[in-house]
Amino acid sequence: MIATEVKTRFAEIQEKVLTGQRLTKDDGLVLFDPRTPLAEVGRLANLVRERLHGNVAYYNINTHLNPTNVCVYRCRFCAFRADLRDPKGYAMSDEQILARGREAVDNGCTEMHIVGGLHHKKPYEWYRGILSQLSEAYPTIHLKAWTPVEINWFEFLTKKSTREILEDLREAGLGSLPGGGAEIFHPEIRDQICEHKANAHQWLEVHRTAHQLGLRSNCTMLYGHLENAYHRIDHLMRLRDLQDETGGFQTFIPLAFHPDNTKLDHITKPSGLVDLRVLAVSRLMLDNVQHVKAYWIMLGIETAQLALSYGADDIDGTVRHELIYHDAGATTPEMLSVQRIRELIVEAGRDPVERDTLYHRIERDPHDLTKWSIK
């Protein structure tokens, strides 16, 4: 396509967005074309974002728990995993896990995000037990746990179906599913970066089943490694199709690849401009997903603030104990205070609103963070 054609096509896309029409795969490719001015794409995405959420930007008070980094897989983009006998490998004890729950409650967290490695020696009951212990001891914390990669592993360990596993985990305290493990669905890329773990079909099937059971979930895309615009659009289309069917995704989170300490460390991490374009295009293509999140841990604080004008309406949370992206070279702080996260949102010209995992608004005593309720 020559430059003038790109311009004409963008005018058509603009008209579609203004009149609320759905964008096609080809439209998505035009939006990813660097000759389509980023500022224009961002302006369109912002329009959609403000149609949906006005001036609000959401955040939550949350913590991460990565119970083990020992993993049977060797995804090429992963800096977090360790081999069974690797000195950096760990698996948390019940006491350590419960102590994290106590810490979360004491800090006013409404959510614990739980993901990790697939430990060679740990049985399914160990993973289930993490949820049951935490939910019994700290019932106010929402447990957003285990990606389809883990659910798939549990199926392998137990020989049970996806539905049986999800029902069992829900009984143990599972509140919703995080969006990780999606990476890039297209096999041309997936087979090069994580050939052994759950494939696109399996990933989507776990979320489909979760949605059928009434569980909500998030979805992600890892970008900035080997993929191109075609693979990104293919990925977004597969998510949009499932969302048309089930409506169970709450939030889409584009995840920027961080190369340090990975097998892909020859790749330069995506620039801020790429980050903003991916966010904006995602907002425009995923017309049936309510929220788009600028995950500040990965994007950096400044880009996350800017992203609130490029399609994002959520900046994630205060976040404690994030390991996965810090192992891969993320230079963001390990956590942000509530006051700081609110200041960052205000500085970006938005109105901060605290939410819980399911986007209920939270009312909180500013002098005692442990006192909160759903509005």
Ligand code: SF4
């Ligand atoms: S991304 Fe997850 S499944 Fe892949 S190696 Fe890392 S911990 Fe294991």
